[in-house]
Amino acid sequence: MKNVLLHLKKYTVLLLIVFSYSSCENELEKFPTITFTPCEDTNVVVNPNIINDFECQSNIVLANVEVVRNPAEIQINKSLFVGKYVDSDVVGEDISIDLGTAIDFANFAIFKIKIRTKEESKINVRLEGGKTGATSLEQNINADNGWHEYTFDFSAFSKEEHNKLTLSFNATNNAAVYYLDDLFLDTSKNICEGVDKDKSIVNDFDCQKNVAIPEVEKILTPNKSTVNESDFSGKYVDELGAWDAVIIDYEEAIDLSTNNIFSIKVYAPLAGTLKVKLEGGTSGAVEKDQQVVAGEWKEYTFNFLDQATENHTKIVLFFNAGVDTNGTDEYFIDDLRFTEDPCANTISDASILNDFDCQINRNPEGNVTTKVVENPNNNANNKSLNVLKVIDDGTAPFDFLIFDNTEAIDLTSKNILKIKVHSSKAVPLLAKLEGGTSAASEIWGTIDVVGDWKEYSFDFSSQANKKHNKVVFFFNGGQNDGTTEDIYFIDDVKFVEANTISCTGVVADETIVSDAECQQNYSIEGNAATIAVDNPNKSGINNSAAVLEVRDDGTNAWDHLLFNFGKSIDLSTKNILKIKVLSTKNVPLLAKLEGGTSDVNEIWGAINTTGVWTEYTFDFSSQASKDHQKIVFFFNGGEANGANPDIYYVDDIRWE
Structure with missing residues (x-):
């Protein structure tokens, strides 16, 4: 009986199990298993600045990163899904994010990422791709196994161009595990924010892109220089044919009323003609040409002042105009703009013969060849944009440059030319006034500075009341030892007033030989060219406004400066001769008394200081009762090892 009951119990339990299983299956059919997917939203609007949140904004798939459930939905990250990355030392297994287009650094330069790990390490975020060299930022990672957000500010690189981000980790454990989430580019300040539109600028490829130029691609500026330091410029490929062109269409009349000087910076692969044409409006087309140089940034200007009241809607650029090219030449351009004529408000000054910029009052003529060109050496000595290039026949002793006018030159007050x-060479320079009712007057000078600008002066104060219509220059005058094409550049040809130091009420002091100002008491003679000039170094013991410039022939041992008193010098009480000298070299200096009934007397000294004014003393007390009428100075006396000319400045020659 017990056995029967035992078997019945077994079968009863079995039936209960079967019944229970059947009942659970029915319940499961009523309540399905709960499942999760990264994104269940079917109406997601893609945010292009979110790289990947591993849920609904998984916009760029990250190789080597697995989508997994968030192991810790706490703190700053309660996302259901995140990325899992296992670090490796295998080359190429960093996380590379190809955005497919240049990152908009102007507005979105902040990269953010959330990371959870227990590894002591760093993360390096590198910008790559595009037209700019790679650059990177790095941060330490918190290893507390909690979620942390890391921010990388690339605002400093906002003018660069990249289309890739590469993330790399440097844990010592090659199998280090990192959980990642919410990789995105956050907003940053626009570098062009606050920049007002300047309609005079056509396009600078930075913040003033006011008129589109379809044929030109914006790129990082190649071969930056002082002419063009912009971060971006434009690249144009000159396609096949002689007249391929860049067309800039305003789609309305260009305002040329005030700003009518067109300028453009160009870096050209080869020299040729750049033709700029205005067209497309109700006025007839007009074009201007410039010759461009190869291999350097240079700015070219085109004067459309004559179009101020005309109607044009397009600018057309022809590079290497008229030449059939192979279709591969690349030109780089920048800073296309219209500016106001710099000479628009210039008031003519007749005392300026020509400055080759705005004061073009007398035109250069003569039998030399001339052309207005860009200043070949723009520096502190001459900052003019334009100068005159003179090609002189150095084999013709009196090849000349002349500035002519039918009117007489007003020399009454401004008579210093x-x-x-x-x-490129030191040569004689003759200046001559002629062509009026007065006899011609000429002054010889010397070009004594080579390879740099220097201003030369010719004192025509003796012609203050004379009538002359012409100014003539003879470069290497009287010589025929040059070439048939000696080149000189000149600028700022003008008449100015003589030194304006007032000498009213000054009584002549005959003990002062010369101070180059009010006490010029004796005739200057000798074969060393001498002229009063502005003090080139007002400092130390000499702050005089004017001094004497002595051009000594250093190859002539006895070239000299002579002061002729025309009478016996009174040496009875004041017989110590003093002279201030500014020199570039240490040389012997001989002082000599002569010209009277007494025997000549000389004293040797030495210029022993360079670059500063120094006073030298010669004791002629032994000549107190002697008769002399002349003082003679020999710079580098007795030596012929100098240059022609050697320049010395002297001042305050006097007896004490």
Whole structure:
């Protein structure tokens, strides 16, 4: 009986199990298993600045990163899904994010990422791709196994161009595990924010892109220089044909009423003609040409002042105009703009013959060849944009440059002729006034600075009341030892007033030989060219406004400066001769008394200081009762090892 009951119990339990299982299956059919997917939203609007949140904004798939459930839905990250990355030392297994287009650094330069790990390490975020060299930022990672957000500010690189981000970790454990989430580019300040639109700028490829130029691609500026330091410029490929063009269409009339000087910076692969044409409006087309140089940034200007009231809607650029090219030449351009004529408000000054910029009052003529060109050596000595290039026949002794006018030159107050010269050789320079009712007057000078600008002066104060219509220059005058094409550059040819130091009420002091100002009491003679000039170094013991410039022939041992008193010098009480000298070299200096009934007397000294004014003393007390009428100075006396010319400045020559 017990056995029967036992078997019945077994079968009863079995039936209960079967019944229970059947009942659970029915319940499961009523309540399905709960499942999760990274994104269940079917109406997601893609945010292009979110790289990947591993849920609904998984916009760029990250290789080597697995989508997994968030192991810790706490703190700053309660996302259901995140990325899992296992670090490896295998080359190429960093996390590379190809955005497919250049990152908009102007507005979105902040990269953010959330990381959870227990590994002591760093994360390096590197910008790559595009047209700019790679650059990176790095941060330490918190290893407390909690979620932390890391921010990388690339605002400093906002003018660069990249289309890739590469993330790398440097844990010592090659199998280090990192959980990642919410990789995105956050907003940053626009570098062009606050920049007002300047309609005079056509396009600078930075913040002033006011008129589109379809044929030109924006790129990082190649071969930056002082002419073009912009971060971005434009690249144009000159396609097949002689007249391929860049067309800039305003789609309305260009305002040329005030800003009518068009300028453009160009870096050209080869020299050729750049033709700029205005067209497309109700006025007839007009074009201007410039010759461009190869291999350097240079700014070219085109004067459309004559179009101020005309109607044009397009600018057309022809590079290497008229030449059939192979279709591969690349030109780089930048800073296309219209500016106001710099000479628009210039008031003519007749005392300026020509500055080759705005004061073009007398035109250069003569039998030399001339052309207005860009200043070949723009520096502190001459900052003019334009100068005159003179090609002189150095085999013709009196080849000449002339500034002519039918009207007489007003020399009543402004009678010091000045000219800036840039020369490759030291040569004589003759300046001459002629062509009026007065007899011609000429003054010889010397071009003594080579390879730089220097202003030369010619004192025509003796012609203050004379009538002359012409100014003539003879470069290497009287010589025929040059070439048929000696080149000189000149600028700022003008008449100025003589030194304006007031000498009213000054009584002549005959013990002062010369101070180059009010006490010029004796005739200057000798074969060393001498002229009063502005003090080139007002400092130390000499702050005089004017001094004497002595051009000594250093190859002539006895070239000299002579002061002729025309009478016996009174040496009875004041017989110590003093002279201030500014020199570039240490040389012997001989002082000599002569010209009277007494025997000549000389004292040797030495210029022993360079670059500063120094006073030298010669004791002629032994000549107190002697008769002399002349003082003679020999710079580098007795030596012929100098240059022609050697320049010395002297001042305050006197007896004490």
